[in-house]
Amino acid sequence: MTSTIAMTTGILLVLIGLFAILTQKDLIRIIVGFSIFDIGVHVIMISIGYISDATAPIIENLSQLGQSYVDPVPQALVLTAIVIGLGISAFMLTFAVFMFKKRGSLDINSFRDLKW
């Protein structure tokens, strides 16, 4: 049940983020949509690793080893994915600033160079 709720949240976040990416005109708002999309994917990945009534995979002493723990592998992957998401956001923002310096606008409709 818990993972179903969280997965629904993640799917809704993915849809909202994709909607923002597809329909917004302003570069900065497109990047905000990208970061919403990113968090949605992370929520889905973590909820796939959730086990019913399990606890975090941090073993405080060895006698607790029989308890049930959630899957540590998706958590490790998401840990790195969040940091990479920050790097990519910074990269895209730099491009947005660069485009603004070149064209004086952030509206994607005013970038017509490669439009056919």
Add this chain to the structure above:
Amino acid sequence: MADQIVYIALLIIALSIGISMFRFVKGPSIPDRVVAFDTAGIISISVIVVLAHSFGRLIYVDVALVYGLLSFIGVLVAARYLDRGL
């Protein structure tokens, strides 16, 4: 008994987050929304501590520590941005 207390605490916290989100949605000016952001951040520290108690894992409190030390910087950045001093 302890469970009921945790539930009541979480209910109160959820209510207060709802109030601050109301200000975030409605707030006519940006400073109103920045204050609502700060309030929601501080209230979520208490959510994490209560959850750490109710799940029986005290190590979750480290997350609340990170929040407590870093949440105010976001408000500072927003304030400096609005003040044109960034």
Add this chain to the structure above:
Amino acid sequence: MIKKALAVLLLAQLCTILFSFLSVYQEPTSLNAVSSHYIHNEPKELGAANAVTAVVVTYRGLDTLGEVTILFAASVVVGLLMFLHKNESAPRRDGSELLKTGASLLFPLILLFGAYVFINGHLSPGGGFQGGAIIASALMLTILANPNRHVGHGFFWAIESISGFVFVLLGIAGLVLAGGFLDSRVLPPGTFGHVASAGLIPVIYIFVGLKVGAELSSVVLSLHGKSEGGVQHHD
């Protein structure tokens, strides 16, 4: 308008597909074989209390190496593009007295907390990435208080390169002295649950933390601009 309608149509299809996957999803009640092996054998093999740390640093250590490389590439490109378009604005207004005093008071505390987070990465939640982000936030606090102060990029590049180099060297030490690249069993596992345990994991995580902290700080500095004073001497 037609674009928006097309987008909504596309999203409706995606929504149907995703929710039809969700409707057949069953929450698992036990771990799969790989994760079960990681959880149950890791405390005896490596001795780290936090299984996520063991997966990040040792079992999937090569992924972490690639990840910090991607972050390095991102920070280099951000720095390069921002260097090409310097921001020659008027000097910014300084922070108020309250902000300056508070920032200089809190800066060492936040740095210390960042160091705590990445040294205790194998015992509690946290680790190199979180500690690095906390260190970058501490740097940002000083930038906010003194926006015109010159902070050179060179220091961060030096820390970044040295810790990246040591990270690879420790990986090769694992290759020579233990089972494979980035194997942490070079040092003895120690007592379970103490700071000096889990072999090389805390040492590797300290360098990952320094590297990530330096990279994120340099991204923040580049995006803030006006810090190219250290590079300006060259032209």
Add this chain to the structure above:
Amino acid sequence: MEIFLIIFAVLTVASALIAVATTKKAVSILAAGVMGLFASIVFIFLAAPDVAMTEAAIGSGLTTFIFFFALNRVKSDRAQGGADD
């Protein structure tokens, strides 16, 4: 406990909707920060404190900061006192 997970999940989705629907860029960025905050509480419910901590420090913290830095650089070149969005 699930009722509280539902509350925070709804808050997460609601702040994402605010981020998309609002007309002011600064509000959009702030709403994305609030969404990171609630998403990290959802991660706590999913027994992932490591990810929650990373999300708190990076997703809700540093991302908001660099968005404001970039927004400031975009605006500082505009005519002083121009349209405030």
